[in-house]
Amino acid sequence: MVKEGMKEVVALQSKISRIDGEKGELEYRGYSIHDLAENSTFEETVFLLWNGRLPTQKELEEFKEDLIDRRRIPPEVIGQLSTLPDITHPMVVLRTAISYCGSLDEKLHKIDPGENLEKSKEILSMIPTIIAFTYRMREGKRLVHPREDLDHTANFLWMLKGEEPDPLEVEALDTDLILHAEHTLNASTYSSRIAASTKSDMYAGIVSATGTLMGPIHGGASQWVIEMLREVKEEMEKNGVSPEDWIKEKLRAGEIIPGFGHRVYKTMDPRAKQLKDLAKKLDEKRGNDWCSLSRRIEDAVREEKDIDPNVDFYAGTVYVNLDIPDEFFIPIFAMGRIAGWTTHMMEQYEENVLIRPLQEYVGEKYRKYVPIEERE
Numbered sequence: 001m002v003k004e005g006m007k008e009v010v011a012l013q014s015k016i017s018r019i020d021g022e023k024g025e026l027e028y029r030g031y032s033i034h035d036l037a038e039n040s041t042f043e044e045t046v047f048l049l050w051n052g053r054l055p056t057q058k059e060l061e062e063f064k065e066d067l068i069d070r071r072r073i074p075p076e077v078i079g080q081l082s083t084l085p086d087i088t089h090p091m092v093v094l095r096t097a098i099s100y101c102g103s104l105d106e107k108l109h110k111i112d113p114g115e116n117l118e119k120s121k122e123i124l125s126m127i128p129t130i131i132a133f134t135y136r137m138r139e140g141k142r143l144v145h146p147r148e149d150l151d152h153t154a155n156f157l158w159m160l161k162g163e164e165p166d167p168l169e170v171e172a173l174d175t176d177l178i179l180h181a182e183h184t185l186n187a188s189t190y191s192s193r194i195a196a197s198t199k200s201d202m203y204a205g206i207v208s209a210t211g212t213l214m215g216p217i218h219g220g221a222s223q224w225v226i227e228m229l230r231e232v233k234e235e236m237e238k239n240g241v242s243p244e245d246w247i248k249e250k251l252r253a254g255e256i257i258p259g260f261g262h263r264v265y266k267t268m269d270p271r272a273k274q275l276k277d278l279a280k281k282l283d284e285k286r287g288n289d290w291c292s293l294s295r296r297i298e299d300a301v302r303e304e305k306d307i308d309p310n311v312d313f314y315a316g317t318v319y320v321n322l323d324i325p326d327e328f329f330i331p332i333f334a335m336g337r338i339a340g341w342t343t344h345m346m347e348q349y350e351e352n353v354l355i356r357p358l359q360e361y362v363g364e365k366y367r368k369y370v371p372i373e374e375r376e
Contacts, residue, residue, distance in 0.1 A: 002360050007263065011190070011355070016049065016343050017182045024267040028182055029053070037274045042152050042177040042336070043067065049182055049343040050120065064151065070125035071146035071155065073097075073133070074104055078143075081133055090134050091219075091330045095210040097130045098123065102203025109201055111349055119202040120342035127338055128152070131331045132159035153177060156335070161323070168285055169322055172278045173332075176318055179271040179311060180336030182343065184264075188212040188219065192341045196348035197355040209341045210334055219337075223329040224258035226316035229293055243293060247300040259313030260301050268308035275314035282321035290317040 003009050018027045026033040029048050036045055043064050047055045055063060077100050084093055101123070102108055107115055133143055136159075144162045146155055153174040157165035183189070191212040195205035213219035235241040250257060262269055276291070283291045294317060298309050319329050 005263075006357075011185060011357075012193075014184070014344070014347060015052065016340070016347060017184050019184050019264050021262075021264040021266050024265055024270050026183070026270050033179065033270055034274065037175050037178050037271075040178060042174050042181070042339075045178045045181055046124065046339045049339050050117065050346070067121060067125045067152060068146075068148050068155075070122050071129055073126050073129050074101065076104065077101060077130070078133065081130070081137060086138065089214070090131065090138075090328050091210060091214045091334070093134045094127070094130055094331050094334060095207045098127075098203055098210065099207050101126060102201060102207075105203070108203065111199060111201070113346070113350070116202060116342075116346045116349060120346065123202070123206055124338050124342065127331075127335050128156035129159060131328065131335060132156060134331075135160055135325070135328060136162075157322075168281060172282055172318055173322060175274060175278055176315065176332070177336035177339075179274055180315075180333055182337070182340030186218070187215070188337065189340055189344050193344050193348045194355045196345040197352055199349075199352070202342065202345055205345045206338065206341055209337075213334055213337065214330055219330045219333045221258050221310075221312035222315040222319065222333065223326045225313055226320050226326060226329070228258055229290060229297075229316070232297065233293060243296040244300045247297060248304060251301075251304055257297075257301050257305075257307075259309055259316070260305075260307045262308075262310045265308070265310070269310040271311040272309045272314055275311065275318055276309075279314045279317040279321070282318060286321050288321060290320065 016029065018030075019025065028036060028045065029052055031048065031054075036048075040048075044055060044060055047060065047063050077097050080100050081093065081097060084096065088096075105119070105122075107118075129146060136143055141162065144159045147158055150158055150165070151170075151174075154165045154170045157169060157173065185193075188209040192205040192209040195208045196202075216224055232241075232243050232246050235246055236243065247257065276294075279294070280291045283289060291314075294314065298313070301307055301309075315333075316329065319332060320326075324332060
């Protein structure tokens with residue numbers, strides 16, 4: 001039986017994460033995403049994903065120090081960032097820089113558990129620096145280099161803004177990274193596993209994943225959401241159109257409302273519940289009203305189509321309240337999801353089977369070749 005988009009097809013077994021779409025549950029290594037979002041940190045969550053267990057206090061401190069030592073990117077990569085055209089999307093910059101980092105790795109093609117973990121640490125630690133440097137170069141600002149006294153998320157905000165990070169902003173972004181860290185066989189993760197299944201190197205797999213994430217119906221949805229919210233707000237202010245009427249008109253026209261629905265969840269995305277609370281806190285701190293507008297849209301879509309929001313719907317509000325430019329929403333997503341990509345690649349390498357599905361051919365058969373001089 002052909003299932004377009006491999007919908008509901010079980011492609012492989014994994015010990016990394018579990019989704020119950022009917023109940024709206026998500027677990028990393030058996031731990032509820034709600035418990036992790038409310039109690040853990042991004043570094044601890046990464047340790048859990050890579051090692052299959054939570055760390056001791058000593059292990060966590062050593063792990064964090066290990067990541068801190070890997071934050072600086074090679075000068076050759078900094079030079080590359082400065083030469084790419086200004087029109088280059090930040091996500092293209094990121095995947096190009098990751099590929100360049102791979103070219104500088106003397107053990108690029110060495111694939112064993114220890115080396116895979118080393119590469120994972122390198123890539124995860126350098127991605128925030130690449131993103132922050134790209135942003136500051138675009139803005140014509142001096143580069144702000146990593147600090148050793150800040151955790152992963154706080155250090156990123158420091159490099160991005162060049163000022164002491166606000167505790168609420170650190171909490172919000174750190175939670176966002178946890179929520180985006182892993183999500184079973186989504187398109188980009190599957191892409192990374194396919195690369196690993198060919199015994200390609202980890203950098204190649206991550207480049208494949210970043211390219212896949214860039215699509216607007218995958219990682220690009222949060223940017224699409226904030227663009228929608230701005231459009232609705234403008235219609236309200238200029239033409240007096242309510243969000244409810246705006247939604248009805250779009251649905252009547254057969255248009256997609258970004259940030260709603262999910263291939264797996266049949267109820268509200270559990271990650272969206274966590275981000276909704278964070279978005280509200282940030283709105284209150286910044287004096288914005290994105291959440292009140294979002295709630296009206298959420299209610300209108302649910303009433304019209306009985307569809308719940310997904311993680312992207314409130315992620316956009318979190319990012320805009322952090323003063324992150326729209327085109328950097330997808331790189332921030334990648335900054336979290338790199339944890340899952342690397343975990344899946346390492347799992348794929350452990351008991352590898354080449355991923356090579358079949359297709360059903362529906363084209364013409366047994367056609368006779370006609371010499372070119374006889375064709376009409």
